[in-house]
Amino acid sequence: MASLIKRDKMYYAQYSIAGNVRRVSLRTSSYQAAKEKIRKIESSIACGSQLPLPTRTPIGEVVQGYIDFMATYKTLNGLKNDCWYLFQVFGPVCPSLSEQTRQRPRKVPKDIIATGCFEEITTALLSRYITNRVRERNLSPKSANRYREVLSHLFNWAMRQRGIRMPDSINPASFLERYKVPVRSIRFLDRGQISEQLDALADNLLMQTMVATLIFSGLRREELLWLREENVLMNVQQPRILVQEKSIDGEFWQPKTKVKRVIPISSTLRRYLGRYLETNRVDGWFFTNQNGRRWNVDWFSAQLKRRNVESCLAWTCLDDIYTFGIHLAMKVKSLYKISTLMVNSPEIVRRHYATLMPESLMESVEF
8 A cells, every 4th residue: 555645735645665665756736646656666666667757867868778779770960950959948957969079079959958858848848849949049930840840759769678667657748739841832943044054164174074073963062972993884875873882991881862873964954064084083982072082061062152253143052952842843744753753752842842843734724
């Protein structure tokens, strides 16, 4: 049997297991809620099952365990992104997050969540944290929802695979309200703008070929910069680009979607690639920087932005990538084919590439 004890408006449960008397806080000042928890404790003792009482685990221990788990299946970039969000929420609370701070000095946020233990984190606490971030740092709804997603995965893992017992076995992040994300207009280049973009880079054959590859193949930035000599097949009956995982000098990389794909090389792209191969000897990396090494993703974007600013152009790598999907949608009109080439789900393809020009739908209504 278990009994209730009240101390300073809070209720405690006192029970005996194998002759050992124990007393634990029920963390409530409500008599009815305390009685319900006592009933569950008595039922668990009678059945010999695990007591329905929250555990008390340091936050750093749980977060470190979750990072170790993510490292077994996430890509390097995916792991870094999730660790960034965890660092923003909890600070350098575990060795992995502290190591990141040493490798890349960053300011520890002042508004981190620091409770006595992991089980004391509540929905109200998480909601106030995200709301303050949105208000003070002008976070977009998508970024706010990303915080909710990362935290929800953390609590689900802790409860299901780490044995953490939250109060009432409830994931506090699952009750956070989602922010409504406004529909974003997709920017892309029409045929005249494509020529304008490529003409602006005419004095830099390397940059021009890289941008042409983005526009006419739809490769993502990392997929472009991780291309090797053997991934671009030009001297075959059907020229194509192979996007697949690879391990170079001990560094492993795989596409964002973790799926291999084959992209046919169009006649237009073939001209740019052929011109590039005539004047450049490719050995290893297909596109190299001035030091003969693989381009850094952010450095490539910065260089392209600088060149476009000099030419009074406002387009980015993302605009070039969307251009391929939009023109494909206007010509093919098949979400399945676009999904196959881009290796995206049909829903994502519909959201990104179904914003077609009205003229392209005129033939569709004639029957």
